[in-house]
Amino acid sequence: GAKVAAKAKEEGKEPQQFVNEIAAKYQAAWQNLNINYDRFxxxxxxxxxxxxxxxxxxxxxxxxxxxxxxxxxxxxxxxxxxxxxxxxxxxxxxxxxxxxxxxxxxxxxxxxxxxxxxxxxxxxxxxxxxxxxxxxxxxxxxxxxxxxxxxxxxxxxxxxxxxxxxxxxxxxxxxxxxxxxxxxxxxxxxxxxxxxxxxxxxxxxxxxxxxxxxxxxxxxxxxxxxxxxxxxxxxxxxxxxxxxGFLLVDSKKMSKSLGNVIKPEEMIKRYGVDGTRYLLIRATPFGNDGDISWNKFDEKYNADLANGLGNLVARVSNLLEKNQIATDLSGEINKKLNKKAGQALADFRPDLVLSDLWLVLKKGDEKISQEKPWQMEDKNKIKKVLQPIAQDILDAAKILEAFLPQTAEKIIKQFSQKIIKKEAGLFPRI
Ligand SMILES: [Zn+2]
CATH class of the missing domain: 3.40.50.620 (HUPs)
Structure with a gap:
């Protein structure tokens, strides 16, 4: 249309070259964010x-x-x-x-x-x-x-x-x-x-x-x-x-002239691919405008990923390894969690899938803080505290596969071992 012809002229390009460059940018963004599609x-x-x-x-x-x-x-x-x-x-x-x-x-x-x-x-x-x-x-x-x-x-x-x-x-x-x-x-x-x-x-x-x-x-x-x-x-x-809706920065539309553009590739550098996917999905109840900023992203990343998921996985795996506790976790999908996630997706609320899972993780965190298994001597008692939490982590990871695929894969691999071992941190603190 006229818009493409005019913009291409502004940049001193032929329309075909201009649109080729734009298409390449979109394709790169999907690839960088680990998003697949059947057809572009x-x-x-x-x-x-x-x-x-x-x-x-x-x-x-x-x-x-x-x-x-x-x-x-x-x-x-x-x-x-x-x-x-x-x-x-x-x-x-x-x-x-x-x-x-x-x-x-x-x-x-x-x-x-x-x-x-x-x-x-x-x-x-x-x-x-x-x-x-x-x-x-x-x-x-x-x-x-x-x-x-x-x-x-x-x-x-x-x-x-x-x-x-x-x-x-x-x-x-x-x-x-x-x-x-x-x-x-x-x-x-x-x-x-x-x-x-x-x-x-x-x-x-x-x-x-x-x-x-x-x-x-x-x-x-x-x-x-x-x-x-x-x-x-x-x-x-x-x-x-x-x-x-739109993702707004401090309630304003992102624009070159305001200099407030948050680029996906900059987010990926700071938070990793899965961190970026998480922050974008959680930015707003899907459908509404979201109000985003680097500060908000940093806070959410540290609270939910560096602490939250990352810290819980590290704590549980560390205690299990240290005490050489063999777990027997079910590899089946958790039907209750799966049904809830399915309902949220049917309602076009991917953000709800994640917030529901984070409630499960939070309960695990609270349980560990209350029970203080690191002070316990009896292996059976430690196992009694940690095994259900490890199961929750594995269950959550299975549903997370569609949202944070790389992270989910790591957790599933880690928590499918007989003796779960501590691995490198998932989300380094910012
Ligand atoms: Zn207009």
Whole structure:
């Protein structure tokens, strides 16, 4: 879209080089954070381009895209059309810039046609929007402002997908970008999707998804244009959208100009990969904005990881080794803990999974402090105190595997020995 073309020019780069560099940065961040994915989709891929053209042609043929003229306001930063109501002192609330007045011949998408249908699906919960306050926000938008037809193409934009029936026009950035959710699954744009048996891209086996996760600044387009496109293409809507907030630093958005950006790679240097993953997940009840800072991270890291988990593992393993106590721990997953974690994840609350586990660890810590096994002589008595705590640690580590994989693996290995030995500290104090 126009935004990429303009930014690339600012940096004196060709758009393709510019987007290659950005994609590489994202891929490096996932790799550094030990996050895997099945597929990294780029909308500059050839099969995506062809599928978008096929899909838009389908929508054009059925009359959902028509020739028109757009006159109104457009924020390049948001890549979204704005109504007066969206602006604060005439400026975009997110970007603080005055949106440009657009007036040009273009193709329009008949968004208004789908207003009633989508609103009904949102209200009935067939198309869930979570958390609840985001659902309320979107319903209010539908009821107060409603859906107006929108420009779906622009003239003379060098970076974008040309409309197949009018190559002087390129597809509106979202018209192109949304479809990556389908092309990433192998969809070729045909409708209905050609079955694999007939040489097509398959019946979109993984569509619709149980949830699409996204941040709050792109909620509105995902709750309006995206479902309308799916309805136009006669494809099912995702079962749910889960909307997450921003990580703020001292209640402010991170920005280069404020100089308050906390970079993941700097966090990894300070806290390690698992430490960073822990701190980011625990930063806020998932869905809300989180207020983060280096001070808060340092405190939380020392309290929960250097003390907390790290200290408990060290204390228990040290006492077991010193007294040469053989434990017999169960290697089975703890059903009660597992069920609780499963429920928290079903509610989109990974932070709760961790806080629940840390309650278990805290109890172990308190028990040791009360019973003072280091003052005991009788090995059986020491074992009676330590074995249940060692079991709790092992149980917690099994659930931690999905969250802090390297740490969990170390603990599981350590606590699966007959005689548990002390190992190097997990999280050095800061
Ligand atoms: Zn904006």
């Amino acid at each position: 989709v780029r909308t500059s891929e050839e099969n995506h381009l062809k599928a978008v053209q096929t899909a838009l042609q389908y929508m054009y043929n059925k009359g959902d895209i028509y020739q028109g003229r757009y006159e109104g306001l457009y924020c390049r930063g948001c890549e979204q059309f704005k109504s007066e109501r969206d602006l604060i002192d005439g400026k975009c609330a997110d970007h603080g810039t005055v949106p440009e007045k657009m007036s040009e011949d273009c193709y329009m998408f008949k968004l208004s046609k789908y207003q009633k249908k989508i609103l009904a699906k949102i209200k009935s919960g067939e198309f869930k929007i979570l958390p609840q306050e985001k659902k309320n926000e979107i319903i209010a938008f539908y009821e107060k402002e409603g859906l107006n037809d929108i420009a779906f193409s622009r003239k003379n934009v060098s970076w974008g997908i040309p409309l197949p029936w009018d190559k002087a026009q390129t597809a509106y950035v979202w018209a192109d970008a949304f479809l990556n959710y389908l092309t990433g699954l192998g969809w070729d744009g045909s409708n209905p999707p050609t079955p694999l048996s007939k040489g097509g891209a398959g019946g979109l086996k993984f569509w619709p998804p149980s949830v699409q996760l996204m941040s709050k600044d792109i909620l509105r387009v995902h709750a309006t244009i995206w479902p309308a496109m799916l309805l136009s293409l006669e494809l099912p809507l995702p079962q749910a959208l889960f909307i997450h």
